[in-house]
Amino acid sequence: MKKKVAVIMGSDSDLPLMEQAVSMLKNLQIPCEVHIYSAHRTPDAAADFASHARENGFGVILAGAGKAAHLAGALAARTTLPVIGVPIRSSTLDGLDALLSTVQMPSGMPVATVAIDGAANAALLAAQMLAIEDTELMARLEQMRREQTEKVLEKDRALQA
C-alpha cells in the first residue's frame, strides 16, 4: 500500500499557496489528503490527526501556517512521522515570523522547514522521502529533474543565440 502525504494548513487562507504542494503531489502520482487544522484554533483536532496519521496510512506530513506558525511543531509533537513545515507569508512581517516559529524547534523534536512559501519544495521533499523505498516514484523524480535541467539549458541556448 502506497503511503499518503498529509497536507495540513492552519487556515483556508493558506489554501492558494498549499495548492502548489497538492499539485506537485498529484503530478508525482502520490496520494494525499488535505485538511485545515490549526495549532491554536483546533488544537485537539490537529493533535488527533497527527496521533493517528501513521496507522491511517500516511508517510509524511506537510504543515503550512503563517504568523505564529506552531502547526508543524504541534503535529511533530504527536508523531514520529517526518513533518515538513511550510512557513507562509500571511502577515505584515512577510513570513519571517512564520519561518522562525516553524524552524526554531527545540532539540529532540525536529521539523524539516522549507523556504517561506516553499509549498512545492515541501511536496518534492516528501516525495524524495517516500522514494527511499519506492523505485517507481524515484524514477518519476529523476525524470522531473532531467526535464528541469533541459529547460534551463534550453534557456541558455536561447540566450546564446
Ligand code: RP5
Ligand atoms: C495562521 O494565521 C494561518 O496559518 C494563516 O496563515 C494565518 C492567518 O489566518 P486567517 O486569519 O486568515 O484565518 O494561523
